[in-house]
Amino acid sequence: MRYATLTDPAGLVVATLAGDRALPMDPQLTMNEVAAGDGGSSESSGSSGRPPGVPLATARLGPAVPHPGAIYTVGDNYRSPGEHPDCHPPRPLVYGKAASSVGAPGAALSWDRSLTANVDAECELGVVIGRPAVNVPPETALDYVFGYTIVNDVSSRDPWLDGDQWLLGKSIPGFCPVGPWIVTPDELDPVDLRLGCRINGEPIQDGRTSEMRFPVAEIISFLSRHAALRPGDLIATGTPARLTAPPGPERHLEPGDVVTAWIEGIGELTTNIG
DSSP states (O other), rough: EEEEEEETTEEEEEEETTEEEEOOOOTOOHHHHHTTTTTOOOOOTTTTOOSSEETTTTTOOOOSSSSSSOOEEEOOBBOTTOTTTOSSOOOEEEEEEGGEEEETTOOEEOOOOOOOOEEEOEEEEEEEESSSSSSSOGGGGGGGGEEEEEOOOOOSSSHHHHHHHHHHHHHSTTEEEEEEEOOOOEEEEEHHHHHHEEEEEEEEEEEEGBBBBSOHHHHHHHHHTTTTTTOOEEOOOOOBBOSSSOOOOTTOOOOEEEEEEETTEEEEEEEEOO
């Protein structure tokens, strides 16, 4: 199953996806409630016999998780070339982003460049929690997943933010595009997915989730030993290294750029830099 958030004049509406159409659910339901297993039904076709829902191609999507209770991010989680799988730190490096930083697929992103001039895009596999999780073992941690999405962990690289203020350097409004939708675990195995990022069509990242130092189950288990995870919480599981080929690691985001983060089995998440 795939779930998306539609923007509507009345607000945000959760929808299921069926082929090339989005089927709105009960407008009173939030994505966090759907993640928790609350019911609600998709829109059905009326007496006119027309197909239900709205065409996905013309639908305006909101953030796949519009109001996460918390956003946890994992740093330095992809192995370097030639690094042995068993050679990794004793625990994940965890920080976070403010929930107010979420952005929609296809949205324009701009910020005060006097605050931070050097900003990068980072493609990450996003994990949406579906059940309350406290002190869960790795063996059962995936049972607490509602689904997977794409997170663009937009981040400042200026030393006064990237050096010692990661939360602030990652929490500027719009610095967490999420989407384009959520894919449930029955349709997606997170173990070995190809993922990457492009700027104006040029690749800047290309990796596989099998290169994670701490896989999804271990991340969830570790987090749940220190924090109570709730339905709708979002985990960004880390990002592959920047490619050394042009445009290269020193190429930061500029006005007019089109950023595309992509993950095999999920799709593409596009952000327009203003």
